[in-house]
Amino acid sequence: MPAFKQVDVFTSKRFKGNPLAVIMDASGLSSDQMQNIANWTNLSETTFVLPPTTDRADYRVRIFTPQSELPFAGHPTIGTAHALLESGLISAKDGSIVQECGAGLVNLTIANSGSISFELPRPxxxxxxxxxxxxxxxxxxxxxxxxxxxxxxxxxxxxxxxxxxxxxxxxxxxxxxxxxxxxxxxxxxxxxxxxxxxxxxxxxxxxxxxxxxxxxxxxxxxxxxxxxxxxxxxxxxxxxxxxxxxxxxxxxxxxxxxxxxxKILVGGNAITCIEGTLNAGQ
Known part of the structure; x- marks a missing residue:
């Protein structure tokens, strides 16, 4: 069963930011299962981490609202990066990581303080x-x-x-x-x-x-x-x-x-509130 984290984003205080569910390895899930899980969590977004399709990225993520998939969203970008860094599944190189998502490659900067900033895709x-x-x-x-x-x-x-x-x-x-x-x-x-x-x-x-x-x-x-x-x-x-x-x-x-x-940078902190495993079996 894949690891699961619920992360509070854009805050340093638990339960005072925007919660995000992160499925740490979604390789065995179908798109329909991802959408059903996102509907069940009933959070503004749930993310599903997958292997990148390019060696320029550290990981790939799919982002779902309760009703649909998004190519990009901000608090899921920072929350997913926080969850993966905290778990040791990725590491920053010279203070940077790269996320692959539906909108392309997104550059993130990891500050010494622990805050994370992403470079906004070109609007x-x-x-x-x-x-x-x-x-x-x-x-x-x-x-x-x-x-x-x-x-x-x-x-x-x-x-x-x-x-x-x-x-x-x-x-x-x-x-x-x-x-x-x-x-x-x-x-x-x-x-x-x-x-x-x-x-x-x-x-x-x-x-x-x-x-x-x-x-x-x-x-x-x-x-x-x-x-x-x-x-x-x-x-x-x-x-x-x-x-x-x-x-x-x-x-x-x-x-x-x-x-x-x-460029435009959007930054903030994140903190983990819940950790466990996801049972996605039928």
């Missing part, structure tokens, strides 16, 4: 049309900053990114989830991520993905990375700032986002 950014912004405002039940036109940011996961007036307004959002499902399906989006500022160096983020079976993601790495890509697309470079997420679902997620001309 594709498509501004929304006015009618789609109108319907998004209706689904979120709040005003959107149209000076920074909301956009669909594709980083493997496809997030609609919208800037809200400030962090307090972000925390006050009460979305109409059925309307968000309809909106996301029309735009073929994973979900909606909104952000607003506490200060110039600190933002608050919330991510909603009800079309994928996740009403509100506690702490979302790809969503935060998409926010950083959105900010960069509006001319911001050479900047690092803190992001917090999860207050409305009683979490204390913390991320560091770094924007440079060459």
């Amino acid at each position: 594709t950014i498509t501004p929304l049309e006015e009618k789609d912004i109108d319907s998004l405002e209706g689904a979120l039940g709040c005003k959107i900053d149209r000076n920074l036109r909301p956009s669909l940011v594709d980083v493997g996961a496809r997030w609609i990114i919208a800037h809200i007036v400030d962090a307090e307004a972000v925390l006050s959002i009460e979305p109409k989830l059925p309307e968000l499902v309809k909106h996301n399906k029309q735009l073929k989006a994973t979900g909606v991520t909104v952000y607003g500022e506490w200060s110039k160096d600190h933002i608050e983020v919330r991510s909603f993905a009800p079309a994928c079976g996740v009403d509100e993601d506690p702490v979302c790495g790809s969503g935060n990375g998409a926010v950083a890509a959105f900010i960069k697309s509006h001319g911001v470079l050479d900047r690092a700032f803190e992001s917090s997420q999860g207050k409305m679902v009683r979490r204390e997620g913390e991320l560091k986002l770094t924007i440079s001309e060459e």
Whole structure:
């Protein structure tokens, strides 16, 4: 039976981040079994580790929500790397490892402190049309900053990114989830991520993905990375700032986002909460 870990990501405190189930060796599992397991764990994502198909990668991972497979996601990337490093199944070379996933190869940096950062896959950014912004405002039940036109940011996961007036307004959002499902399906989006500022160096983020079976993601790495890509697309470079997420679902997620001309880094800590084995037999 393969080893199993449940890891809390983007936190140093157990039970305060975004939980991830990691199946450490999924070689004997079919795609249907993976999807059934992910549906059963009922976490925002479950990952399945496989041998890489290229010698450029240290491992390969498949990422599933309760309802579908994703080519890439942020907290599963950091959580899987943490689980494999902790178990000694991989080791960093010069402080780096490489993950293979549906979106390609992802570079990760392991800091001496134990925090892990991934390099965001190159984003594709498509501004929304006015009618789609109108319907998004209706689904979120709040005003959107149209000076920074909301956009669909594709980083493997496809997030609609919208800037809200400030962090307090972000925390006050009460979305109409059925309307968000309809909106996301029309735009073929994973979900909606909104952000607003506490200060110039600190933002608050919330991510909603009800079309994928996740009403509100506690702490979302790809969503935060998409926010950083959105900010960069509006001319911001050479900047690092803190992001917090999860207050409305009683979490204390913390991320560091770094924007440079060459790349975007998304970083944070992870901690293991549960270890065991998976019985995937019929």
